[in-house]
Amino acid sequence: MAVEMESRADGRNRAGGLPGVRRRRKRVSANYPWWFATPALLVMVGLFVVPNALNLVYPFTDWSAFKSKVNFVGLDTIRGAFEDGTLVTAVKTTVIYAVLVAFFQNVAGLGLAALLERDTRVNRFVRLLFFAPMLVSALAVGYIFQGLLTTSGGLNSLLSSLMGHSVAIPWLGSTTWTIVVVTLIHSWKWVGLSMLIYIAGLKSVSSDVLEAASIDGAGPWGAFWRVKFPLIGPAVTFNVATALIGALSSFDVILATTKGGPGNSTNVINVYMYLIFGEGLYSQAAATSLVLFVLVVAFAVPLIIWLRRRENVL
Amino acid sequence: MTKVEFSSARSQTGRRRSRRRLVQPAAALLLGLAFLGVPLWLVVVTAAKPLGETDVPSLALPLHWQIGQNFSDAINQGHIWLGFMNSVIVVVPATVVIIVLGSMASWILARRTGRLAGLAYGLVMVGLLIPPAVVTLVLELRSIGLAESRLGLIATYTSMYLPLTVFLMTGFIRALPYELEEAARVDGAGPIRVFFRIVLPLLAPVIATASILIILFTWSDLFYASFVLGGGDKGTLPLNLLQVASANLYQNAWNLVFAYVILMSLPMVIVFLIAQRRIISGVTSGALK
Numbered sequence: 001m002a003v004e005m006e007s008r009a010d011g012r013n014r015a016g017g018l019p020g021v022r023r024r025r026k027r028v029s030a031n032y033p034w035w036f037a038t039p040a041l042l043v044m045v046g047l048f049v050v051p052n053a054l055n056l057v058y059p060f061t062d063w064s065a066f067k068s069k070v071n072f073v074g075l076d077t078i079r080g081a082f083e084d085g086t087l088v089t090a091v092k093t094t095v096i097y098a099v100l101v102a103f104f105q106n107v108a109g110l111g112l113a114a115l116l117e118r119d120t121r122v123n124r125f126v127r128l129l130f131f132a133p134m135l136v137s138a139l140a141v142g143y144i145f146q147g148l149l150t151t152s153g154g155l156n157s158l159l160s161s162l163m164g165h166s167v168a169i170p171w172l173g174s175t176t177w178t179i180v181v182v183t184l185i186h187s188w189k190w191v192g193l194s195m196l197i198y199i200a201g202l203k204s205v206s207s208d209v210l211e212a213a214s215i216d217g218a219g220p221w222g223a224f225w226r227v228k229f230p231l232i233g234p235a236v237t238f239n240v241a242t243a244l245i246g247a248l249s250s251f252d253v254i255l256a257t258t259k260g261g262p263g264n265s266t267n268v269i270n271v272y273m274y275l276i277f278g279e280g281l282y283s284q285a286a287a288t289s290l291v292l293f294v295l296v297v298a299f300a301v302p303l304i305i306w307l308r309r310r311e312n313v314l
Numbered sequence: 315m316t317k318v319e320f321s322s323a324r325s326q327t328g329r330r331r332s333r334r335r336l337v338q339p340a341a342a343l344l345l346g347l348a349f350l351g352v353p354l355w356l357v358v359v360t361a362a363k364p365l366g367e368t369d370v371p372s373l374a375l376p377l378h379w380q381i382g383q384n385f386s387d388a389i390n391q392g393h394i395w396l397g398f399m400n401s402v403i404v405v406v407p408a409t410v411v412i413i414v415l416g417s418m419a420s421w422i423l424a425r426r427t428g429r430l431a432g433l434a435y436g437l438v439m440v441g442l443l444i445p446p447a448v449v450t451l452v453l454e455l456r457s458i459g460l461a462e463s464r465l466g467l468i469a470t471y472t473s474m475y476l477p478l479t480v481f482l483m484t485g486f487i488r489a490l491p492y493e494l495e496e497a498a499r500v501d502g503a504g505p506i507r508v509f510f511r512i513v514l515p516l517l518a519p520v521i522a523t524a525s526i527l528i529i530l531f532t533w534s535d536l537f538y539a540s541f542v543l544g545g546g547d548k549g550t551l552p553l554n555l556l557q558v559a560s561a562n563l564y565q566n567a568w569n570l571v572f573a574y575v576i577l578m579s580l581p582m583v584i585v586f587l588i589a590q591r592r593i594i595s596g597v598t599s600g601a602l603k
Binding site: 290 | 342352353374415438530551563571572590
């Protein structure tokens with residue numbers, strides 16, 4: 001009370017100046033007390049920062065379900081994990097998986113957005129059809145496509161009746177192509193999201209710009225690629241980045257369709273981590289988790305820098 | 315002269331437009347129906363078949379319809395009610411906690427401009443990108459006695475989806491005018507009153523958006539639930555589906571698995587039908603900021 005009166009008197013004497021600033025700061029701290037934010041920040045520190053910090057330590061131990069004590073073993077666990085070769089393969093598989101998902105999801109999402117941009121009744125309905133897979137859990141999506149793509153499954157029986165002879169393509173049994181099939185399934189679930197973000201981006205392109213383009217003789221094709229596409233750059237970057245980062249942590253679809261097979265060809269980091277954690281090899285699982293952390297940081301840091309730059313521009 | 319030219323040009327583009335008016339909707343509809351229709355058809359017809367017809371999960375109609383029987387088997391043998399209750403017991407409290415903690419923190423982080431607030435906001439945003447270190451998180455939950463408990467899973471989800479919530483809410487709060495809060499303060503309201511009487515009601519749309527996204531994501535989560543809960547009887551619906559599928563797929567009981575998938579997805583479909591607009595604006599709002 002006294003402080004406030006003092007500063008008020010002060011403010012009358014000299015408008016602006018340092019005391020005025022200090023008074024405003026005091027007011028801010030009284031009006032927006034930190035304890036409002038404390039519970040959320042404690043949760044973030046306790047359950048996000050601390051586990052990630054511990055994750056920098058436990059890969060250097062021999063922590064497992066079979067030992068009562070945890071000992072430091074230096075680089076032994078990590079060296080073992082890399083020498084085994086499965087982890088290295090898992091990292092490569094994860095990166096390929098994420099890149100393929102980002103590619104399919106964005107090409108299809110952009111194509112659909114271009115097709116369904118106008119707000120007609122049909123388009124609104126069709127958008128819902130493409131959005132619907134987001135409502136189904138990824139595990140269920142995996143089982144649905146296992147039923148569709150297993151060699152004796154729905155797709156081969158459909159192709160057989162269309163072609164007039166028996167088709168038996170092992171969609172989920174190829175060490176080369178199954179990863180492509182699985183990323184297509186992943187993209188099937190999420191393409192509706194990319195589509196919606198692209199539609200929102202396309203709609204934000206001002207009609208003046210488009211009118212100018214059409215006066216200059218641009219057809220719909222030219223207007224899309226020459227005018228709209230460059231203007232939705234932020235949506236493209238956002239979509240590609242979120243698809244990449246999301247796909248690095250992919251798990252459910254693969255578990256339901258291939259369990260990492262055939263021959264480890266779809267064994268991404270999270271599936272590998274899940275399997276070795278289940279075997280009780282906790283320090284190896286922690287090392288795997290650390291590898292995922294490094295991978296996500298490598299993909300996310302450029303994204304953060306880009307987002308920051310954009311915030312500064314706006 | 316010019317008028318004629320214009321009108322002829324218009325009729326030409328008009329003709330092209332009318333053709334486009336037919337081709338575009340037809341193409342869109344066909345594409346959408348193939349995209350969703352084929353998998354959906356497989357699920358529905360298979361869920362209606364008896365076990366003998368599901369050795370090959372084909373798109374053919376069932377010879378013998380027994381959809382009711384399969385649903386009741388999925389409910390009874392698959393313990394779907396248990397899974398449903400286990401999911402609700404985790405998802406609902408987690409959503410409430412995230413919304414309460416998230417809105418309170420967002421208000422402070424959006425209104426304060428100091429370095430500390432920037433740092434705290436930065437920390438939360440890092441959580442938006444970096445996935446949880448799930449292995450050591452389980453270790454930590456064990457050491458504080460929350461492993462294999464619902465409380466542990468609620469805490470895990472809270473740390474996972476607070477960042478998304480804070481991201482959406484701070485953006486929203488920054489767009490709200492100060493004046494309403496100022497007016498209440500002039501009338502002598504403290505921060506608690508200002509927040510709960512003025513700010514929180516204004517947040518209703520973004521609360522709805524964030525809640526729906528949290529429910530959607532936690533309802534389908536398998537990975538973190540399996541790490542935190544393990545294989546006990548507290549399994550949520552996706553964990554339960556994993557067990558049902560592992561137990562039934564070796565004998566090709568696709569009918570039970572797909573009946574389970576239909577029943578498990580119904581709550582989310584209902585949520586979507588009720589809040590369709592909110593969901594669509596919610597998922598795009600993050601990108602447009």
